[in-house]
Amino acid sequence: xxxxxxxxxxxxxxxxxxxxxxxxxxxxxxxxxxxxxxxxxxxxxxxxxxxxxxxxxxxxxxxxxxxxxxxxxxxxxxxxxxxxxxxxxxxxxxxxxxxxxxxxxxxxxxxxxxxxxxxxxxxxxxxxxxxxxxxxxxxxxxxxxxxxxxxxxxxxxxxxxxxxxxxxxxxxxxxxxxxxxxxxxxxxxxxxxxxxxxxxxxxxxxxxxxxxxxxxxxxxxxxxxxxxxxxxxxxxxxxxxxxxxxxxxxxxxxxxxxxxxxxxxxxxxxxxxxxxxxxxxxxxxxxxxxxxxxxxxxxxxxxxxxxxxxxxxxxxxxxxxxxxxxxxxxxxxxxxxxxx
Amino acid sequence: xxxxxxxxxxxxxxxxxxxxxxxxxxxxxxxxxxxxxxxxxxxxxxxxxxxxxxxxxxxxxxxxxxxxxxxxxxxxxxxxxxxxxxxxxxxxxxxxxxxxxxxxxxxxxxxxxxxxxxxxxxxxxxxxxxxxxxxxxxxxxxxxxxxxxxxxxxxxxxxxxxxxxxxxxxxxxxxxxxxxxxxxxxxxxxxxxxxxxxxxxxxxxxxxxxxxxxxxxxxxxxxxxxxxxxxxxxxxxxxxxxxxxxxxxxxxxxxxxxxxxxxxxxxxxxxxxxxxxxxxxxxxxxxxxxxxxxxxxxxxxxxxxxxxxxxxxxxxxxxxxxxxxxxxxxxxxxxxxxxx
Numbered sequence: 001x002x003x004x005x006x007x008x009x010x011x012x013x014x015x016x017x018x019x020x021x022x023x024x025x026x027x028x029x030x031x032x033x034x035x036x037x038x039x040x041x042x043x044x045x046x047x048x049x050x051x052x053x054x055x056x057x058x059x060x061x062x063x064x065x066x067x068x069x070x071x072x073x074x075x076x077x078x079x080x081x082x083x084x085x086x087x088x089x090x091x092x093x094x095x096x097x098x099x100x101x102x103x104x105x106x107x108x109x110x111x112x113x114x115x116x117x118x119x120x121x122x123x124x125x126x127x128x129x130x131x132x133x134x135x136x137x138x139x140x141x142x143x144x145x146x147x148x149x150x151x152x153x154x155x156x157x158x159x160x161x162x163x164x165x166x167x168x169x170x171x172x173x174x175x176x177x178x179x180x181x182x183x184x185x186x187x188x189x190x191x192x193x194x195x196x197x198x199x200x201x202x203x204x205x206x207x208x209x210x211x212x213x214x215x216x217x218x219x220x221x222x223x224x225x226x227x228x229x230x231x232x233x234x235x236x237x238x239x240x241x242x243x244x245x246x247x248x249x250x251x252x253x254x255x256x257x258x259x260x261x262x263x264x265x266x267x268x269x270x271x272x273x274x275x276x277x278x279x280x281x282x283x284x285x286x287x288x289x290x291x292x293x294x295x296x297x298x299x300x301x302x303x304x305x306x307x308x309x310x311x312x313x314x315x316x317x318x319x320x321x322x323x324x325x326x327x328x329x330x331x332x333x334x335x336x337x338x339x340x
Numbered sequence: 341x342x343x344x345x346x347x348x349x350x351x352x353x354x355x356x357x358x359x360x361x362x363x364x365x366x367x368x369x370x371x372x373x374x375x376x377x378x379x380x381x382x383x384x385x386x387x388x389x390x391x392x393x394x395x396x397x398x399x400x401x402x403x404x405x406x407x408x409x410x411x412x413x414x415x416x417x418x419x420x421x422x423x424x425x426x427x428x429x430x431x432x433x434x435x436x437x438x439x440x441x442x443x444x445x446x447x448x449x450x451x452x453x454x455x456x457x458x459x460x461x462x463x464x465x466x467x468x469x470x471x472x473x474x475x476x477x478x479x480x481x482x483x484x485x486x487x488x489x490x491x492x493x494x495x496x497x498x499x500x501x502x503x504x505x506x507x508x509x510x511x512x513x514x515x516x517x518x519x520x521x522x523x524x525x526x527x528x529x530x531x532x533x534x535x536x537x538x539x540x541x542x543x544x545x546x547x548x549x550x551x552x553x554x555x556x557x558x559x560x561x562x563x564x565x566x567x568x569x570x571x572x573x574x575x576x577x578x579x580x581x582x583x584x585x586x587x588x589x590x591x592x593x594x595x596x597x598x599x600x601x602x603x604x605x606x607x608x609x610x611x612x613x614x615x616x617x618x619x620x621x622x623x624x625x626x627x628x629x630x631x632x633x634x635x636x637x638x639x640x641x642x643x644x645x646x647x648x649x650x651x652x653x654x655x656x657x658x659x660x661x662x663x664x665x666x667x668x669x670x671x672x673x674x675x676x677x678x679x680x
Binding site: 093094097098099101102104230231232242244247255256257262265266267268269270271272273274276277278279280281282283284285286287289 | 434439571607608609610611612614619621623625
């Protein structure tokens with residue numbers, strides 16, 4: 001089968017690799033419906049997370065179960081399934097508390113081959129969620145988005161305490177930030193301020209529910225947010241970038257007693273304790289517990305209430321994976337979908 | 341009247357100063373029932389927070405109202421009152437959301453003279469809470485503790501999500517940490533692990549509700565906490581120190597999805613973003629919104645349900661304030677009470 005591998009900075013190749021097989025009793029083999037590139041894949045693509053040997057990339061997936069190991073009971077061959085970027089057992093105390101991405105036995109799906117035609121999913125019972133029947137073909141991008149970027153935006157909103165009546169700011173206009181806007185809207189936010197200076201992304205933010213657009217960044221961005229909120233700052237800020245500047249912008253845009261949900265994988269960030277102390281914000285984030293949200297998210301997608309797959313603004317044949325990476329790296333695309 | 345002033349590192353003097361007067365319509369003048377030294381006063385005492393001119397110290401107070409400004413309606417002369425270390429208007433959106441210590445018009449009481457015989461309290465209506473009638477004399481230390489250390493320990497517990505069934509760790513065995521133990525007990529925690537290596541403090545922790553004592557610190561302390569919690573870490577950690585080591589110990593002692601409430605004023609702390617991201621903890625803290633808790637805390641004290649004033653293990657005449665500071669600095673006393 002074909003799979004994407006990253007050989008080094010900006011060196012993406014599609015090559016033939018062996019088919020995955022059942023290795024543990026709880027495994028499932030899934031024929032993927034499509035593949036996609038994540039913003040977090042770009043850290044390695046850009047050489048910021050250095051790599052020394054060819055590595056698998058990607059960690060988002062949905063498709064049809066081909067085969068299951070002997071202990072798997074919750075999905076069976078023929079089911080269309082969506083999973084999260086962390087496989088999780090679904091039974092440990094951390095999973096049961098709502099944090100499957102913190103599962104004591106979690107497995108990073110980045111170590112499997114998610115940008116490939118077939119995928120081995122360990123801990124299938126705790127990881128995969130089947131859709132009700134076979135979804136229409138046009139729903140595939142939306143279901144694929146649920147696997148990470150929607151689930152991650154959703155977690156950012158939950159971690160930021162978004163709810164009815166809340167004023168929300170979203171830092172970051174990548175797929176996760178934009179779907180954070182959608183999540184905030186779905187969770188009842190009254191006002192949603194998207195921070196973006198790119199017109200196509202601004203438009204999508206508005207389509208997803210943004211009520212205001214702020215183009216300024218850093219100190220000016222914070223000042224603009226304060227102008228819009230009687231000087232107080234917003235109740236809830238979603239941080240979907242992961243840099244020092246974006247984290248501080250998020251914290252400083254939030255009112256005392258408010259919440260910051262951060263989901264951009266932090267790179268080189270050091271939070272100054274004193275600023276955090278006097279900011280009085282709640283801070284919560286990390287790898288999103290997507291699996292916990294999947295039943296709800298799938299229901300919203302198959303009922304055609306939400307269209308998170310709108311973040312895919314570039315669709316390419318699988319063999320053109322390198323171009324998909326380049327387009328995202330150069331911000332010509334928000335998110336690229338690869339069709340087999 | 342007499343007041344304590346700090347002239348420089350380890351240079352505490354009691355001197356005569358003018359009586360405070362009503363300066364704003366919302367002020368009250370309070371004759372203090374006793375005074376006390378706070379652990380956070382030691383940062384300046386030790387020269388870590390450097391000072392160049394003589395400064396007022398202390399920020400905890402309770403006593404009898406002598407006089408009120410023309411706009412004050414909620415307290416009157418003769419009332420016994422307790423207030424918080426931040427004066428707050430009680431009416432702004434931040435106050436109403438439960439964060440009076442983040443009030444848009446907050447005034448640090450450290451700028452008034454709280455280690456003195458009389459005190460000016462600005463924004464009296466939003467700041468002071470009257471006890472039901474004149475409390476018995478023996479309740480004074482408990483009510484004085486409510487002004488900061490109890491309220492701060494209470495906030496640490498609330499910020500750490502303490503509730504029935506929770507397993508809690510407390511980092512720091514000063515007055516705030518010990519009263520964090522008491523707060524955790526009152527809020528229904530099932531198991532409370534106090535981290536302390538000082539026998540008198542361990543004893544008080546147990547009296548306040550600690551079920552386990554851990555004497556190890558740093559990596560060993562974290563390992564011990566994990567041993568006690570099936571390898572997961574606790575649900576809730578209260579951080580009441582404010583150093584890099586104590587913050588990291590708190591974060592690493594907490595399970596994924598758990599909560600850290602931090603109330604030690606952070607000094608020189610830089611939180612590594614990546615560790616925070618993958619820790620999956622909720623982080624909340626800052627200056628405690630004590631005013632919001634005072635009605636509840638006063639009720640628990642005057643009904644003699646709790647005895648937070650037990651943290652005062654040294655009582656001295658006011659003129660011996662210098663010895664009170666020295667005793668706390670050298671950890672000969674947990675907390676010192678000064679009698680006029």
